[in-house]
Amino acid sequence: MAGPLALALVLGLASLSFLMRATGSLLPNLPSAITERTSGLAPALLAALVAIQLTGSNGLLHLDVKVPAVIVAAVLAALRAPFIVCVIAGAIVAAGLRAVFHL
Amino acid sequence: MVGQRSVREILLAAAPIAIAVFVFGVSFGVLAVAAHLPAWSVVLMSVLVFAGSAQFAAIGVIAAGGSVLTAIFAGGLLNLRFVATGIAVTQSLPGGRLLRSLLAQLSIDESYALSARAGSPGRPDGKTLLVTGALLYVVWVIGTSLGALLGPVLGDPKRLGLDAAFPAGFVALLWPMLSGRHAVRCAVGGVAASLLLAPFTPPGIPLAGAAVVGLWLAR
Numbered sequence: 594m595a596g597p598l599a600l601a602l603v604l605g606l607a608s609l610s611f612l613m614r615a616t617g618s619l620l621p622n623l624p625s626a627i628t629e630r631t632s633g634l635a636p637a638l639l640a641a642l643v644a645i646q647l648t649g650s651n652g653l654l655h656l657d658v659k660v661p662a663v664i665v666a667a668v669l670a671a672l673r674a675p676f677i678v679c680v681i682a683g684a685i686v687a688a689g690l691r692a693v694f695h696l
Numbered sequence: 697m698v699g700q701r702s703v704r705e706i707l708l709a710a711a712p713i714a715i716a717v718f719v720f721g722v723s724f725g726v727l728a729v730a731a732h733l734p735a736w737s738v739v740l741m742s743v744l745v746f747a748g749s750a751q752f753a754a755i756g757v758i759a760a761g762g763s764v765l766t767a768i769f770a771g772g773l774l775n776l777r778f779v780a781t782g783i784a785v786t787q788s789l790p791g792g793r794l795l796r797s798l799l800a801q802l803s804i805d806e807s808y809a810l811s812a813r814a815g816s817p818g819r820p821d822g823k824t825l826l827v828t829g830a831l832l833y834v835v836w837v838i839g840t841s842l843g844a845l846l847g848p849v850l851g852d853p854k855r856l857g858l859d860a861a862f863p864a865g866f867v868a869l870l871w872p873m874l875s876g877r878h879a880v881r882c883a884v885g886g887v888a889a890s891l892l893l894a895p896f897t898p899p900g901i902p903l904a905g906a907a908v909v910g911l912w913l914a915r
Contacts, residue, residue, distance in 0.1 A: 594731075594732050594733050594734070594737075594758065596734055596737070598764055599733050599734050599737035600737060600740075601764055602733075602737070602741075602754065602758070602764045602767055602768060603737050603740050603741045603744060603745070604744070605764070605765075605768035605772075606741065606744075606745050606750065606751070606754055606767070606768050606771045606772060607741070607744035607745045609768065609771070609772035609775065610744075610745050610746070610747055610750060610771075610772065610775045610778070611744075611801065613772070613775045613776055613778045613779050613782065614775075614778045614782050614797070614800045614801050614803060615782065615797035615798075615800060615801075616779045616782055616783075617779060617780075617781070617782025617783035617784070617785065617786040617797075617800060618782065618786040618789070618793050618796040618797035618800050619793055619797055621783060621786060621787075623779070623783065626915075628779055628780040628783060629780070629914065629915055630911045630914040630915060631776045631777050631779055631780050631911070631914070632777060632780060632878070632879075632914055633878060633879070633882040633910040633911055633912075633913055633914025633915075634773055634774065634776050634777060634882075634907055634910045634911060634914075635749070635774055635776075635777050635873055635910075636870060636873045636874065636879040636880075636882045636883040636886065636910065637882040637883060637885060637886030637889075637906045637907060637909055637910025637911075637913070638753070638770065638773055638774050638886060638903060638906055638907055638910060639749070639753070639774070639866050639869055639870040639873070639883070639886075640866075640870055640882075640883035640884070640886040640887045640890075640906070641886040641887060641889065641890035641902060641903055641905075641906030642753055642756060642757075642770065642862075642863075642866045642903070643863050643866045643867055643870065643887070644886075644887045644890045644891050644894075645760065645890055645894060645902055645903065646756065646760055646862055646863035646866065647863060648891070648894050650761075651895060652894035652895035652896070652897075652902075653894070653895055654891065658857070658860060659859065659860045659863055662857065662860035662863065662864050663860070663863045663864055663867055665864075666863070666864035666865075666867045666868055667867045667871065669868070670867055670868045670870075670871035670872075671871060674868075675716060675719070676716065676719070676720055676723075676865065676868045676869070677719045677720065677723055679864055679865065679867065679868035680723055680861045680864050680865045680868060681723075681861075682864070683857070683860045683861055683863070683864020683865070683867075684856060684857035684858055684860055684861040684864065685857060686857065686860065687857030687859065687860030687861075688855060688856050688857030688860075689857070691854075691855070691857065692855075
């Protein structure tokens, strides 16, 4: 990725993050009805990110080595394995299947 | 809990979490460089954003071929939960609004969790938040820098399965959040919305749809 584009990504994300963390101090009287709903965003977005990563360029679910990788990571996460173990296990499953089946 | 804890006690209690954040930082650095971000921008992102899951989401979008705007959008929305924690922590922080909004930047999931345990979820312990947050910030930036340096040494990202590391990582970040009924409902809704929209809409819209469903199903 080109430098200016990377800088735009960093500064854009940084300013959004700054504003979100500062909101509580700058506008302490936000209605709780709004703030309570923000708790639903993280699970919905992370789940959607998993799903999107498993779709091909046509937007349809694409069955490849990422699917078993995600399943293994999910099982490990359910067993309370640390984050890094889930990530490395997912990568090993994908790399291993690719190497064995020449995908 | 028990009165005022010393800085040393707070640091000792946070040590295991600091190790986990360090390892997360290293893996983030490796994956970000593998997604073709310049190493300096990876380190700068950790310095300025300091939010593991948001940074991971943004890089994951880029790695999957998404645009910068989609990446900012995905990462930014993931950080919306800091609006809620920000309201809780500001009551426990010293100074006026400006200083408090700066100090609140030290709140991440881990520092908030430890300070809520030392105080209460609605009124977290300010000292714990600041000491833990500062420790985790330093560890996060050092870990990311190390990962960004290590990344290019590792070789072809796809042969190493690093493209699968993103969905694997998202699952690992998601799982601990699925404690309540609402969270499960939001996750299922997010998957459904994104998969329904993905074939018909440009990248970014499926995530926006998932965000709307998440907000809708949260209560």
